[in-house]
Amino acid sequence: MFRSLKKSLLATTLGAALALTGTAAQAEKFGIGTTATAEEIAGWDIDIRPDGKGLPKGQGTVAEGEGLYEQFCATCHGLFGEGEGRWPVLAGGQDTLTEERPTKTVGSYWPYASTLYDYIRRAMPFTAPRSLTDEQVYHITAYVLYLNEIVEDDFVLTQDNLAKIEMPNQEGFFVDPRPDVKNSRCMKNCADPDKLNIAGTLRGITPVGHFVEGADAPAASHEAQMEQEAMKEKTRKASLRGEEVAAGGHGGASALSEAALAGKSTYEGACKVCHGSGLTGSPKFGDTDAWEPRIKQGMAVMVKHAIKGFSGETGVMPPKGGRIDLSDKQVEDAVAYMVESSQ
Ligand code: HEC
Numbered sequence: 205m206f207r208s209l210k211k212s213l214l215a216t217t218l219g220a221a222l223a224l225t226g227t228a229a230q231a232e233k234f235g236i237g238t239t240a241t242a243e244e245i246a247g248w249d250i251d252i253r254p255d256g257k258g259l260p261k262g263q264g265t266v267a268e269g270e271g272l273y274e275q276f277c278a279t280c281h282g283l284f285g286e287g288e289g290r291w292p293v294l295a296g297g298q299d300t301l302t303e304e305r306p307t308k309t310v311g312s313y314w315p316y317a318s319t320l321y322d323y324i325r326r327a328m329p330f331t332a333p334r335s336l337t338d339e340q341v342y343h344i345t346a347y348v349l350y351l352n353e354i355v356e357d358d359f360v361l362t363q364d365n366l367a368k369i370e371m372p373n374q375e376g377f378f379v380d381p382r383p384d385v386k387n388s389r390c391m392k393n394c395a396d397p398d399k400l401n402i403a404g405t406l407r408g409i410t411p412v413g414h415f416v417e418g419a420d421a422p423a424a425s426h427e428a429q430m431e432q433e434a435m436k437e438k439t440r441k442a443s444l445r446g447e448e449v450a451a452g453g454h455g456g457a458s459a460l461s462e463a464a465l466a467g468k469s470t471y472e473g474a475c476k477v478c479h480g481s482g483l484t485g486s487p488k489f490g491d492t493d494a495w496e497p498r499i500k501q502g503m504a505v506m507v508k509h510a511i512k513g514f515s516g517e518t519g520v521m522p523p524k525g526g527r528i529d530l531s532d533k534q535v536e537d538a539v540a541y542m543v544e545s546s547q
């Protein structure tokens with residue numbers, strides 16, 4: 205035990221020494237600036253992580269926080285965190301995240317309590333950031349948590365218990381399942397840029413508003429191309445089964461129900477990014493085999509899965525495809541469009 209302690213002590217000392225010579229050497233090499241002192245670094249290094257790392261020593265109470273909050277914060281954020289005039293609301297808003305105009309507050313939206321301490325210490329009061337002591341920030345943080353009914357009025361917030369506080373919307377965040385898209389730079393035998401054909405832009409994702417008139421034509425033709433491909437796939441599968449597909453298929457407006465027609469633009473803007481190609485294990489638009497078992501579950505189940513989100517055997521369908529600004533009806537129509545185009 206003692207030996208390993210000694211060893212690790214030696215390692216840190218060595219590490220520190222190496223780091224020091226490293227920075228000193230750099231300052232020398234470029235001949236500019238001076239090496240930052242530990243004190244200077246500490247002044248900037250104020251971030252606090254979700255696990256509480258970076259929190260200064262100290263504690264605070266809801267009772268002490270009340271007076272400080274009224275003195276430093278209430279003029280803008282309101283006595284109860286309701287927000288004066290158009291200043292930001294800090295409390296309430298629970299269960300509004302799925303509404304057309306959600307009220308995002310510390311209590312309804314923020315996933316970690318550490319952010320609250322960090323944010324107040326770093327940026328508030330708005331007109332005098334970093335004017336509060338660490339202790340005052342503990343008191344005020346405790347009080348804002350109390351305003352959000354996350355802690356009781358006798359709560360004592362400490363360096364040790366802050367990270368353990370469970371914020372109501374903690375589960376509302378998920379890791380974006382879409383893969384990173386990376387490309388390596390072409391250095392020889394590269395394509396002639398003049399001959400490149402931009403295959404498509406996803407409406408609602410790639411901004412097209414700044415394009416010159418007529419320049420979004422590739423996007424339009426790309427869409428038509430996708431529809432054609434879906435149609436071809438459908439015809440191929442149908443012919444394998446010995447069926448005939450009506451000319452025009454789903455491409456003909458008459459083949460789609462009113463709901464499906466209404467859902468088309470939602471699909472294009474919010475669902476196609478995954479379902480257009482089968483990204484992340486999603487059933488691909490027009491792929492009758494992929495959709496058949498899902499359609500068997502019935503519309504109600506599929507709509508529920510699309511609205512509430514769903515983790516199945518092939519991947520994760522995020523609630524409303526990650527677009528919580530969509531109404532339930534819009535999602536339902538988009539499902540109708542996808543289903544009717546894929547059966
Ligand atoms: C002069 C008005 C004013 C005062 C006083 C003030 N704030 Fe703010 N506060 C703001 C503004 C403006 C923002 C939004 C800043 C931004 O988005 O860049 C904000 C944002 C916040 C947020 C983030 C809200 C969110 O959901 O994004 C918190 C938390 C907060 N303030 C806490 C406090 C606390 C605690 C105090 C008192 C120590 C305080 N504020 C004092 C104006 C004020």
Ligand code: HEC
Nearest residue numbers: 474475478485486498509510516517518519520521525538
């Ligand atoms: C980030 C990618 C992604 C986006 C965006 C997305 N989906 Fe999905 N969706 C999936 C995945 C993955 C599945 C398959 C989940 C499984 O079965 O494992 C799925 C499955 C579905 C299902 C089948 C559910 C079932 O019960 O089998 C429906 C319906 C659906 N999505 C509708 C939509 C609608 C409507 C939108 C747009 C509002 C949308 N999706 C946007 C990834 C996505």
